[in-house]
Amino acid sequence: MGVSTKIKSPSGDASQKRKPEIRPAFRTGPRQRRGNPKSEIVIGVLAVQGAVEKHILMLERCGVRSIRVRFAEELDAVHGLVIPGGESTTVGKLMARYGLDKKIIERARAGMPILGTCTGMILLAKKIAGSEQHRLGLMDLTVLRNAFGRQVDSFEADLDVDVIGPPPFRGVFIRAPYAVDVNRKVEVLARYGDKIVLLREGNLLACAFHPELTDDTRIHEYFIGMVRRSVPTKRSSNPRD
Numbered sequence: 001m002g003v004s005t006k007i008k009s010p011s012g013d014a015s016q017k018r019k020p021e022i023r024p025a026f027r028t029g030p031r032q033r034r035g036n037p038k039s040e041i042v043i044g045v046l047a048v049q050g051a052v053e054k055h056i057l058m059l060e061r062c063g064v065r066s067i068r069v070r071f072a073e074e075l076d077a078v079h080g081l082v083i084p085g086g087e088s089t090t091v092g093k094l095m096a097r098y099g100l101d102k103k104i105i106e107r108a109r110a111g112m113p114i115l116g117t118c119t120g121m122i123l124l125a126k127k128i129a130g131s132e133q134h135r136l137g138l139m140d141l142t143v144l145r146n147a148f149g150r151q152v153d154s155f156e157a158d159l160d161v162d163v164i165g166p167p168p169f170r171g172v173f174i175r176a177p178y179a180v181d182v183n184r185k186v187e188v189l190a191r192y193g194d195k196i197v198l199l200r201e202g203n204l205l206a207c208a209f210h211p212e213l214t215d216d217t218r219i220h221e222y223f224i225g226m227v228r229r230s231v232p233t234k235r236s237s238n239p240r241d
């Protein structure tokens with residue numbers, strides 16, 4: 001993109017008088033039209049267990065600052081949260097042990113967007129078939145864990161996702177869940193065959209596959225859009241304002 005090279009003699013007094021540089025994030029463009037400049041949102045990645053680093057890299061690629069969230073207080077610094085894949089029984093227990101669950105629920109009810117991938121989707125669901133394990137229970141649906149069966153416990157498939165447009169998104173499924181008994185107010189955004197694998201309920205996005213394991217940033221960008229729109233348009237960097 002056209003970064004200006006027409007700066008004249010940046011030396012001596014002249015450089016002192018130069019206007020402050022305009023940071024690219026402040027320029028208008030399709031992704032910067034609404035909400036705060038890119039540099040002002042921070043997205044947390046829950047880092048108690050699981051596939052954390054690839055989400056951090058993906059968010060960085062999308063130009064968004066991210067932090068690892070291990071303790072409840074760290075949620076105060078974020079405008080949105082990713083709950084990565086891992087082992088849902090372990091993550092659920094650790095969230096409860098560190099008081100993260102209560103705080104995540106409180107922030108989600110106040111509108112903070114959450115992207116739950118795989119284990120994250122399981123923890124977002126109100127019901128987990130055949131299990132009483134810890135969960136956040138924020139989305140009105142039931143999930144089946146390890147739902148694709150042992151023979152195909154890991155596979156890839158092209159998914160049509162209308163909200164991000166063509167081409168299809170390559171879904172990487174690893175011992176993935178899918179959703180059943182989805183309440184009418186939950187939007188189904190993608191299916192694999194007849195299985196529901198991507199859903200949204202207001203500020204919550206649940207994904208049965210691993211979008212962080214591809215080079216395709218579109219699911220993360222869609223989520224970042226949700227986060228950006230949830231942040232007040234005034235120039236505030238405090239998510240609790």
Ligand code: GLN
Pocket residue numbers: 084085086087088089117118119120122145146174175176177
């Ligand atoms: N099967 C795992 C569970 O039940 C989820 C797997 C994943 O997150 N990739 O938690």
